[in-house]
Amino acid sequence: MLQINKLHAYYGESHILHHLSLEVEEGTVCALLGRNGMGKTTTIHSIMGMVPRREGSIRVDGKEIISAKSYQISKEGVGLVPQGRRIFPDLTVYENLMTTYRSAEGGWNIEKIFHLFPRLRERQHSMGGNLSGGEQQMLSIGRALMTNPKLLLLDEPSEGLSPLMVNEVSTIIKQLKQAGLTMLLVEQNLAMAKEIADYVYILNKGQVVFEGASDLFDEDIQKRHLALSS
Numbered sequence: 001m002l003q004i005n006k007l008h009a010y011y012g013e014s015h016i017l018h019h020l021s022l023e024v025e026e027g028t029v030c031a032l033l034g035r036n037g038m039g040k041t042t043t044i045h046s047i048m049g050m051v052p053r054r055e056g057s058i059r060v061d062g063k064e065i066i067s068a069k070s071y072q073i074s075k076e077g078v079g080l081v082p083q084g085r086r087i088f089p090d091l092t093v094y095e096n097l098m099t100t101y102r103s104a105e106g107g108w109n110i111e112k113i114f115h116l117f118p119r120l121r122e123r124q125h126s127m128g129g130n131l132s133g134g135e136q137q138m139l140s141i142g143r144a145l146m147t148n149p150k151l152l153l154l155d156e157p158s159e160g161l162s163p164l165m166v167n168e169v170s171t172i173i174k175q176l177k178q179a180g181l182t183m184l185l186v187e188q189n190l191a192m193a194k195e196i197a198d199y200v201y202i203l204n205k206g207q208v209v210f211e212g213a214s215d216l217f218d219e220d221i222q223k224r225h226l227a228l229s230s
């Protein structure tokens, strides 16, 4: 579904991603891990066409998108749940959801989103800015689903949530996986990432330093690549 090959990404003179290759097979969840500042968000933003200078190849369902604009990438079926939720605080829950709606036969619509998130149905007339962090994360996921993506990119969906809400969000992502949605998940919550993902990549300074099935991702690998002192 997603094939990134020898990707380089730059912000001005800063060379952030180096020769990065990764693949997410259809129907699987892939976790992208790494300490702060290692290039996870830059990878996600490169896929979405949000990084000014990118070189290499990014293919979605075989189609090259490295030079495409963000709106074209979205139309190709790539959805983003951005870091920090990025919902519209002055629009209602319903309006937030409708801003991104792109219909697809048999796909997501407002009724299905409310079925998946009963809490959003209850709060559909509330302003986005009045929601709790967990509700905002649900809204952010709901908004991305409303574009009817075939590939969903999630950038730290558990960030800043209570343990109870982390569990809820984790359950939702697992439900989406069971329904066959292909996902690339950036996470700092390693337990959650390991539980959900089929395959794991670890980034260090913009390079892939580990990849393997998630059962291979053990304490030793964690210490080697993700411990703060390493």
Ligand SMILES: Nc1ncnc2c1ncn2[C@@H]1O[C@H](COP(=O)(O)OP(=O)(O)OP(=O)(O)O)[C@@H](O)[C@H]1O
Binding pocket: 011, 014, 016, 034, 035, 036, 037, 038, 039, 040, 041, 042, 043
């Ligand atoms: N808009 C930008 N302009 C310049 N440099 C940037 C920009 N965004 C990120 N960077 C730099 O790129 C590097 C990678 O950042 P990135 O946000 O991709 O890391 P990350 O792994 O997602 O970290 P975090 O877990 O903190 O979100 C960092 O050194 C960061 O300072």
